[in-house]
Amino acid sequence: MKQTFITDAAAHVDQVVTMKGWVANIRSSGSIAFIQLRDGSGFMQAVIVKSDVDEASWELVNKVTQESSVALMGTISAHPKKEGVFELQVTSIELIHIAEEYPIGNKEHGPDFLMEHRHLWLRSKKQWAILRIRDVVETAINEYLHQEHFIRTDSPIFTPNACEGTTDLFPVPYFDLGEAFLSQSGQLYIEAAIGSVGRCYDFGPVFRAEKSVTKRHLTEFWMMDAEAAFVEHDENVGLQEGLVKHIVASCLKNCTKEFEILERDVTPLQAVVDKPFTRYTYTEAIEKLHELGSDIKFGEDLGNDDEGLLTKDSDVPVFIEKWPKNIKPFYMKIDPEDSAHVLNDDLIGIEGAGEIIGGSQREDNFDLLLERIREDGLDEKEYSWYTDLRKYGSVPHSGFGIGLERMVRWMSGVAHIRECIPFPRTVNRLKP
Amino acid sequence: MKQTFITDAAAHVDQVVTMKGWVANIRSSGSIAFIQLRDGSGFMQAVIVKSDVDEASWELVNKVTQESSVALMGTISAHPKKEGVFELQVTSIELIHIAEEYPIGNKEHGPDFLMEHRHLWLRSKKQWAILRIRDVVETAINEYLHQEHFIRTDSPIFTPNACEGTTDLFPVPYFDLGEAFLSQSGQLYIEAAIGSVGRCYDFGPVFRAEKSVTKRHLTEFWMMDAEAAFVEHDENVGLQEGLVKHIVASCLKNCTKEFEILERDVTPLQAVVDKPFTRYTYTEAIEKLHELGSDIKFGEDLGNDDEGLLTKDSDVPVFIEKWPKNIKPFYMKIDPEDSAHVLNDDLIGIEGAGEIIGGSQREDNFDLLLERIREDGLDEKEYSWYTDLRKYGSVPHSGFGIGLERMVRWMSGVAHIRECIPFPRTVNRLKP
Numbered sequence: 001m002k003q004t005f006i007t008d009a010a011a012h013v014d015q016v017v018t019m020k021g022w023v024a025n026i027r028s029s030g031s032i033a034f035i036q037l038r039d040g041s042g043f044m045q046a047v048i049v050k051s052d053v054d055e056a057s058w059e060l061v062n063k064v065t066q067e068s069s070v071a072l073m074g075t076i077s078a079h080p081k082k083e084g085v086f087e088l089q090v091t092s093i094e095l096i097h098i099a100e101e102y103p104i105g106n107k108e109h110g111p112d113f114l115m116e117h118r119h120l121w122l123r124s125k126k127q128w129a130i131l132r133i134r135d136v137v138e139t140a141i142n143e144y145l146h147q148e149h150f151i152r153t154d155s156p157i158f159t160p161n162a163c164e165g166t167t168d169l170f171p172v173p174y175f176d177l178g179e180a181f182l183s184q185s186g187q188l189y190i191e192a193a194i195g196s197v198g199r200c201y202d203f204g205p206v207f208r209a210e211k212s213v214t215k216r217h218l219t220e221f222w223m224m225d226a227e228a229a230f231v232e233h234d235e236n237v238g239l240q241e242g243l244v245k246h247i248v249a250s251c252l253k254n255c256t257k258e259f260e261i262l263e264r265d266v267t268p269l270q271a272v273v274d275k276p277f278t279r280y281t282y283t284e285a286i287e288k289l290h291e292l293g294s295d296i297k298f299g300e301d302l303g304n305d306d307e308g309l310l311t312k313d314s315d316v317p318v319f320i321e322k323w324p325k326n327i328k329p330f331y332m333k334i335d336p337e338d339s340a341h342v343l344n345d346d347l348i349g350i351e352g353a354g355e356i357i358g359g360s361q362r363e364d365n366f367d368l369l370l371e372r373i374r375e376d377g378l379d380e381k382e383y384s385w386y387t388d389l390r391k392y393g394s395v396p397h398s399g400f401g402i403g404l405e406r407m408v409r410w411m412s413g414v415a416h417i418r419e420c421i422p423f424p425r426t427v428n429r430l431k432p
Numbered sequence: 433m434k435q436t437f438i439t440d441a442a443a444h445v446d447q448v449v450t451m452k453g454w455v456a457n458i459r460s461s462g463s464i465a466f467i468q469l470r471d472g473s474g475f476m477q478a479v480i481v482k483s484d485v486d487e488a489s490w491e492l493v494n495k496v497t498q499e500s501s502v503a504l505m506g507t508i509s510a511h512p513k514k515e516g517v518f519e520l521q522v523t524s525i526e527l528i529h530i531a532e533e534y535p536i537g538n539k540e541h542g543p544d545f546l547m548e549h550r551h552l553w554l555r556s557k558k559q560w561a562i563l564r565i566r567d568v569v570e571t572a573i574n575e576y577l578h579q580e581h582f583i584r585t586d587s588p589i590f591t592p593n594a595c596e597g598t599t600d601l602f603p604v605p606y607f608d609l610g611e612a613f614l615s616q617s618g619q620l621y622i623e624a625a626i627g628s629v630g631r632c633y634d635f636g637p638v639f640r641a642e643k644s645v646t647k648r649h650l651t652e653f654w655m656m657d658a659e660a661a662f663v664e665h666d667e668n669v670g671l672q673e674g675l676v677k678h679i680v681a682s683c684l685k686n687c688t689k690e691f692e693i694l695e696r697d698v699t700p701l702q703a704v705v706d707k708p709f710t711r712y713t714y715t716e717a718i719e720k721l722h723e724l725g726s727d728i729k730f731g732e733d734l735g736n737d738d739e740g741l742l743t744k745d746s747d748v749p750v751f752i753e754k755w756p757k758n759i760k761p762f763y764m765k766i767d768p769e770d771s772a773h774v775l776n777d778d779l780i781g782i783e784g785a786g787e788i789i790g791g792s793q794r795e796d797n798f799d800l801l802l803e804r805i806r807e808d809g810l811d812e813k814e815y816s817w818y819t820d821l822r823k824y825g826s827v828p829h830s831g832f833g834i835g836l837e838r839m840v841r842w843m844s845g846v847a848h849i850r851e852c853i854p855f856p857r858t859v860n861r862l863k864p
Contacts, residue, residue: 003662005581005630020662022627022825040630040661041581069825097796097826119624119817120824128628135583142574149437149473151567156855157589157637158652160863172604172614175643177862182604189855192551192864195454196560198437198472204636205589211607220590229472230435230452364529385551385864392552393454393501394529423588423621430609431592432624432817 001073006042009086012076019044019088020071020096022123023064033061037072037088042257043125046072046088057093067099067123111416118423119432129258130419133251134408138203140250141224141402144243145201150226153193155186155202161382168210170219182207187399188331188386190227191362194397195389201226203404211427215416216304216354218405220425227399233333233343233361236398237319240347240357241277243402244317248272251411264413268351271315278316282323282341285310299324307348307355314350321345330372332360345400353410359400366390433505438474441518444508451476451520452503452528454555455496465493469504469520474689475557478504478520489525499531499555543848550855551864561690562851565683566840570635572682573656573834576675577633582658585625587618587634593814600642614639619831620763620818622659623794626829627821633658635836643859647848648736648786650837652857659831665765665775665793668830669751672779672789673709675834676749680704683843696845700783703747711751714773717742731756739780739787746782753777762804764792777832785842791832798822 004017021039028034028048035046050058064070071094079085104120114121121127142152158172158180174180186202193200203224210217231239248269251259259266280288289296292309296302302310302320311318322341325334332342344360363369369390373380380387408420418424423432436449453471460466460480467478482490496502503526511517536552546553553559574584590604590612606612618634625632635656642649663671680701683691691698712720721728724741728734734742734752743750754773757766764774776792795801801822805812812819840852850856855864 007581020827021630040626040628040632067825069827096828099824102824117817119820120627122625122628131585131625131629131632132583135585138584139574139578142571146571149439151564152570153563153567153854154637154654156652156857157639158857158862170604172602174862175641175859177860180862193554193563193854194472195552196472196554197563198453200472205586207589209607220588222586385549388551392531392534393499395452395501396528422585422625425588425590427607428609430590430606430612 003039004076006037006039006044008041009044009076010078010084013078013086014075016073016075016091017088018071018073019046021069023066023068023070023099024125025066026061026064028061035064035070035072035090037070038123038128040128044086044088046074046090048090048093053090053092057090060093060095063098064095065099065101067102069096069099070094071096111418115418115424115429116431122422125261126414127419129255129261130408130412130414131422132258133255133411134404134420134422136250136254137247137404137407137411140247141203141243141404143250144246145199145226148199148239148242150199150201150228151197153190153197153200153202154204155183155189155225157183157205157207159183161379168208170207170209184208185223185401186225187227187401190225190399191331191386191397192389194227194229194395195393198230199226199228213427216406216409218417218421218424218426221417221421222404223401224404225399225401227397229395229397231361231398232396233321233345233398236359236361236400237279237321237345240319240345240359240400240402241317244277244347244356245273247407248411255411258412262412262414268315272317272350275316277319277347278314279319279321280310281321285318285320299327301327302346304354308352311348311350311352317350317353317356318348319345320348328360330376330378331362331369333363334368343398349406349410351410351413354406355403356406356410357400357402359398361396361398364390364394364396366394435471436508438469438471438476440473441476441508442510442516445510445518446507448505448507448523449520450503450505451478453501455498455500455502455531456557457498458493458496460493467496467502467504467522469502470555470560472560476518476520478506478522480522480525485522485524489522492525492527495530496527497531497533499534501528501531502526503528543850547850547856547861548863554854557693558846559851561687561693562840562844562846563854564690565687565844566836566852566854568682568686569679569836569839569843572679573635573675573836575682576678577631577658580631580671580674582631582633582660583629585622585629585632585634586636587615587621587657589615589637589639591615593811600640602639602641616640617655617833618657619659619833622657622831623763623818623829624821626659626661626827627825631658631660631663645859648838648841650849650853650856650858653849653853654836655833656836657831657833659829661827661829663793663830664828665753665777665830668791668793668832669711669753669777672751672777672791672832672834676709676779676788677705679839680843687843690844694844694846700747701843704749704782707748709748709751709779710746711753712742713753714755717750717752731759733759734778736786740784743780743782743784749782749785749788750780751777752780760792762808762810763794763801765795766800775830781838781842783842783845786838788838788842789832789834791830793828793830796822796826796828798826 025036074090347357433450457468506522779789
């Protein structure tokens with residue numbers, strides 16, 4: 001019989017169905033047993049009354065272990081008091097596979113043990129919830145960008161040169177062509193693609209060979225880069241705000257159960273959807289930080305502490321825009337009103353989320369771009385295809401990149417970014 | 433003034449708008465000029481009547497070159513005879529950037545020249561159409577899988593071992609952990625993830641260090657792998673057919689203009705949407721091939737010629753299922769009715785599209801799986817996390833992988849796969 005998914009229970013109340021899944025939990029008391037069934041789409045309680053099932057089914061009640069796979073036949077009933085809660089009144093049980101003693105029990109496990117068992121750890125309720133939030137975030141990004149006329153144009157992973165200098169790259173021997181480097185960002189490529197499709201984005205894995213071991217670093221993570229022709233700094237900031245609002249609204253709409261499981265208080269997220277984000281210039285941000293007691297010097301990058309300080313009393317994310325030119329990459333457009341600064345922005349999330357987005361208007365003038373490439377000591381020949389874009393109908397354009405795992409971490413409210421990607425890769429971890 | 437996109441013209445008829453884009457073409461005759469404007473969302477004719485515009489605007493008509501970027505102010509009018517065709521009656525022109533002489537002219541260019549100029553070649557009408565079809569195919573895949581209860585769970589790129597043996601891998605030095613290999617398929621990982629989410633898919637770049645130089649090979653290409661718990665061979669084949677029908681229907685609905693530009697006759701695609709696909713067993717396929725004059729031997733893999741022969745008189749794609757076990761990988765489930773064959777399928781597209789999908793039911797029995805791993809001479813320790821999945825609530829499950837570029841190639845009707853990805857990477861090509 002065709003499988004009915006737990007998530008579709010509401011549409012099958014009082015119907016006879018077959019549900020398939022894993023035993024997350026089972027308890028019995030003489031003549032009645034309760035299985036918490038997990039089928040990937042959700043969790044549901046199945047009630048087995050000894051007198052209502054055949055002997056073989058009741059025998060299984062005493063046999064099935066945690067994580068065993070089963071098919072349960074029965075009728076779906078709505079909980080008399082709790083809306084949206086359903087139970088399966090079981091008429092018969094079929095065992096699919098009896099699980100050996102499950103290594104991830106109820107006791108606490110260290111992170112190394114859990115990471116070593118990531119292929120099983122994913123089954124735990126919290127990890128299930130995070131995987132699903134990740135899917136909702138990815139879907140929301142695709143939705144919003146298509147609404148705003150962006151189309152997806154995937155950037156290459158094998159690249160001949162680095163987007164932002166040449167540190168922290170993974171080299172790969174590439175046939176007779178020497179070495180390729182794994183992409184750190186697809187930005188330069190989608191800047192080329194806007195000449196064709198106007199607005200576009202890539203969304204895929206990027207790589208940093210950074211030896212950092214922190215709660216916010218992975219060697220392989222997913223990045224979405226968007227780029228739009230004819231969009232200048234202010235509109236660029238507006239698109240970023242729109243995207244974050246759409247992602248947060250999607251999670252609030254679609255992830256109620258996931259948030260419950262994660263015990264994530266979503267109250268602070270409503271303001272993110274409803275209220276305009278704060279905008280500080282870099283200069284204002286530094287002044288504000290000094291008021292708040294930071295000893296950051298003008299011209300320095302913000303540390304995690306500074307980001308935390310700047311957002312701790314804010315109920316909305318904070319843009320920091322127009323940073324000093326000399327701490328930002330060559331492709332950012334210089335502010336025509338202040339040549340020491342560039343038309344860029346970083347978006348800092350609330351609740352300790354840290355930097356979520358980095359964006360900028362790009363330098364569209366051939367001569368100025370070439371000057372910046374030379375100033376940064378980069379090989380202008382390597383970038384000739386990129387500077388070409390400023391020769392043939394150059395246009396004002398802007399873009400931004402959003403780190404998927406950082407966004408998922410913020411939405412999920414979990415501490416460590418390694419839980420925000422199915423199979424995390426860090427300096428010390430390549431398995432499973 | 434806010435940019436109005438060409439694709440939204442129908443909603444702005446008789447309104448005064450600003451359109452921004454590139455000059456794809458310009459011709460003038462004394463007192464009237466026509467610009468074919470390209471803004472990424474579409475193409476539109478702009479009409480400039482000398483007596484209707486100011487002197488500065490008319491001067492620009494004689495100055496702008498192909499690929500120059502402009503803003504055109506004017507009123508949108510509907511074509512009196514052709515439905516869905518609009519024109520811009522220009523009242524004023526603003527030059528954004530005058531293009532140097534464009535290297536990609538009207539004359540024929542060789543593939544090397546075009547590939548070297550891929551960052552500009554993308555702007556040509558055909559390449560624009562292919563990029564957009566690719567976006568529609570990707571979106572259709574995401575849509576269909578979500579409808580069918582799949583969620584996206586990205587697989588890692590850095591892997592400690594190969595999915596299908598150890599040939600043709602790209603090795604990458606990985607900190608103190610030795611070498612990582614770039615993923616050839618995320619299948620094993622999503623098999624783990626179904627234990628959490630039931631049905632899932634990954635969709636990202638995969639890598640083959642194969643020295644093949646053909647019209648169908650890239651070293652880096654996009655693959656979607658889907659995997660579903662409790663799904664057996666027949667249902668698996670049904671999901672694949674449903675997905676291909678949905679992709680084709682989406683292209684037919686959303687890519688009318690793109691097909692026109694590519695001069696792609698879409699008549700054959702309607703049958704793909706409407707009619708059930710053909711299913712041959714491998715044995716039937718070989719017999720059929722012999723009838724058709726092929727000298728393929730029983731037990732051999734099908735070549736391109738065989739695929740072509742088998743589909744040349746078919747108006748729908750053809751599944752070839754239940755292949756000999758000894759030419760297929762260890763993870764495919766042996767047919768319980770015939771232990772020499774496995775429960776797998778390849779889907780061959782029509783119109784010379786070749787193999788589009790490969791799928792199979794997976795071996796879910798721990799002992800049988802281990803035996804196959806040993807038979808194939810693989811290191812069972814490296815796969816212990818994968819065999820673990822058969823210890824804790826193993827379930828019948830199946831999955832399949834679809835090559836994005838091959839699907840885009842079929843839909844676009846272009847000869848070479850290198851045109852089906854924004855920045856192709858081949859044995860001889862790493863730039864731009």
